[in-house]
Amino acid sequence: MLKLLSSSSSCLQARVLIPGHRLTYIIRLCSSISISESPSPQSINVPFISDLIAKQHWSELKTHLKDSTFITVLPQLIDSGADPELILRYFNWSQKGLNVPHNIEITCRLLLSLANTKKYPKMRSLLDEFVRRNEKHSISSIFHMLSLWSNQFCANSIIVDMLVVAYVKNSKTNLGFEAFQRAGDYGFRLSVLSCNALLSALVKEKEIGYVEFVYKEMFRRRIKGDLYTFNIVINGLCKVGKLNKAKDVIDDMKAWGISPNVVTYNTIIGGHCKLGGLGKMHKADAILKEMVANNICPSEMTFNVLIDGFCKDENVAAAFKVFEEMRRQGLKPGVVTYNSLINGLCCHGKLDEACGLQDEMLGLGLKPNIATYNVLINGFCKKKMLKEARELFDDIGDRGLVPNVITYNILIDAYCKNEMKEEAYAFHSMMIERGVFPNTSTFNCLIAGSFKQGNMETARKFLHQMEVKGLKADCITYNILIDALCKDGEPRKAERLLNEMFTKGLNPSHLTYNTLMDSYCREGNLNAALNLRARMEKEGKRANIVTYNVLIKGYCVREKLVAANELLNEMLEKGLIPNRTTYEIVKVEMMDKGFVPDIDGHLHNISSS
DNA sequence: ATAGGGTTAG
Incomplete structure (x- = not known):
């Protein structure tokens, strides 16, 4: 409990009553650069000074005020009830001229007087400047000052609301989140506007845990979300594959009387197309039907998403069916539509058809963009038609387009994979010369290429170069390094890299674990492989087909056929459909050694029964 | 004054 006793221009006395104690403390709260030593600061002639500020007679003002009193003028101006805009003008001038750090107390008082006169745009720019200055003011000190100087919840809430937006706008999302959280402790009410801005920034930074926190907290604080709120949260959840939770949010919004829209x-x-897992396109199709049943008309974007999904699901035929349906409904396919289809055809090696489709889009007056070229170049590269890929690359400039980092990465990767490192390095230099900066993916291609050629030294050189350039190793970099060590028969060293991934906040993928398990299995260390499986599942990653293939093979080569068979059964029970590799392992390692399959595909050991 | 789509690297 805190009771205000008195306040001077720069100091504030308050009595602190600590519950359960009989003692009363008198504290003096002084701002950092206030001249608290002088008991009564020289008072100023407010009307006179105000007039000088209004006329912007700064040099005259400077001669009237001694240097040391600049900061004492502000509280007096505020106390006098002068026009807040006038005070702000003086504040900005003294700030610029003297470059003194922001004084939290003064800033908060100024914000409060601006809030009371509804000068919202001025408040926004003041807060923007405050946030941009990067001074290390703690959020709690700001909130504390606001509570000390005002008991108007409304004004305080508006300031805090704008503060959150200012942090988010200036890419200080973590501070925006902290302000959001503390606002709850202080009981300040935030608007849906600032919450949406915060949520949107958190989604962009893939901080989905925080997104879920803010979303739940909004309910708890009775901040009513709008259509944007729900769409932002749904998008965040979809991005990380939490599709069931995304569905729950749709139910939430309906419960709030907000209908899902086309977005x-x-x-x-x-979300389903990208991370839906087994039968994902069927589910995506079902949602499309639900959408139509709810009288929401699919847009060009809807079809684009579906077309791309089918292409990635290696079902180009279905993609073309959607493409036809799209035109039947009178919607015009755009460049993105064609890019998805061209990419789908390229991935199937159907380059002639892909080029034909490009001609078709040209005929429709659609201009290919750099992504169109990237998918085509990639198609040629994957077919080892590097000459044709190079020719396409040379066409880019004639089309008035500029190759981007992805274009270069595709070609560098292709040259590396085809043991044409001179060409790869030439493209690496070319991109730098042309001002396209190599990114982590560029180095991933170069590092993987070096390993492929057995050139550990070069790989290390690129890894070093990458760090020097301030580029951080990502999951794929680690996978490349882990794979190289595993191929070298060094799974223990590779596992150390796995540990390092966690310390760097990187999320190992199935592939990471599977690679390591395979390497352990090859040297017959089944326990180490099983430990890794346990670790992987502890991290929320269920064994996939490759995991089972690796482990089954591991048991087989150690002649533990019964254990291998148990794993095979487990895999079938979990609904995982064995692939060609599984079949080969089973045939060579098991069926040829006395196991026979029954009608369900389960194997039985005839020598034991 | 906020929400959704296409291209690279394991």
């Missing part, structure tokens, strides 16, 4: 549906359909 909502496109987002959730896209």
Whole structure:
């Protein structure tokens, strides 16, 4: 409990009553650069000074005020009830001229007087400047000052609301989140506007845990979300594959009387297409039907998302069916539509058809963009038609387009994979010369290429170069390094890299674990492989087909056929469909050694029964 | 004054 006793221009006395104690403390709160030593600061002639500020007679003002009193003028101006805009003008001038750090107390008082006169744009720019200055003011000190100087919840809330937006706008999302959280402790009410801005920034930074926190907290604080709020949260959840939770949010919004719109549906359909797992396109199709049943008309974007999904699901035929349906509904396919289809055809090696489609889009007056070229170049590269890829690359400039980092990465990767490192390095230099900066992916291609050629030294050189350039190793970099060590028969060293990934906040993928398990299995260390499986599942990653293939093979080569068979059964029970590799392992390692399959595909050991 | 789509690297 705190009771205000008195306040001077720069100091504030308050009595602190600590519950359960009989003692009363008198504290003096002084701002950092206030001249608290002088008991009564020289008072100023407010009307006179105000007039000078209004006329912007700064040099005259400077001669009237001694240097040391600049900061004492502000509280007096505020106390006098002068026009807040006038005070702000003086504040900005003294700030610029003297470059003194922001004084929290003064800033908060100024914000409060601006809030009371509804000078919202001025408050926004003041807060923007405050946040941009990067001074290390703690959020709690700001909130504390606001509570000390005002008991108007409304004014305080508006300031805090704008503060959150200012942090988010200036890419200080973590501070925006902290302000959001503390606002709850202080009981300040935030608007849906600032919450949406915060949520949107958190989604962009893939901080989904925080997104979920803010979303739940909004309910708890009775901040009513709008259509944007729900769409942002749904998008965040879809991006990390939490599709069931995304569906729950759709139920939430309906419960709040907000109907999902075309964006909502496109987002959730896209989520299924990208990370839906088994039978994902069927689910995506079902959502499309639900959307139509709810009288939401699919847009060009809806079809684009579906077409791309089918292409990635290696079902180009279905993609073309959607393409036809799209035109039947009178929607015009755009460049993105064609890019998805061209990419789908390229991935199937159907380059002639892909080029034909490009001609078709040209005929429709659609201009290919750099992504169109990237998918085509990639198609040629994957078919080892590097000459044709190079020719396409040379066409880019004639089309008035500029190759981007992806274009270069595709070609560098292709040259590395085809043991043409001179060409790869030439493209690496070319991109730098042309001002396209290599990114982590560029180095991943170069590092992987070096390993492939057995050139450990070069790989290390690129890894070093990458760090020097301030580029951080990502999951794929680690996978490349882990793979190289594993191929070298060094799974223990590779596992150390796995540990390092966690310390760097990187999320190992199935592939990471599977690579390591395979390497342990090859040297017959089944326990180490099983430990890794346990670790992987502890991290929320269920064994996939490759995991089972690796482990089954591991048991087989150690002649533990019964254990291998148990794993095979486990895999079938979990609904994982054995692939060609599984079949080969089973045939060579098991069926040829006395196991026979029954009608369900389960194997039985005839020598034991 | 905020929400949704296409291209690279394991």
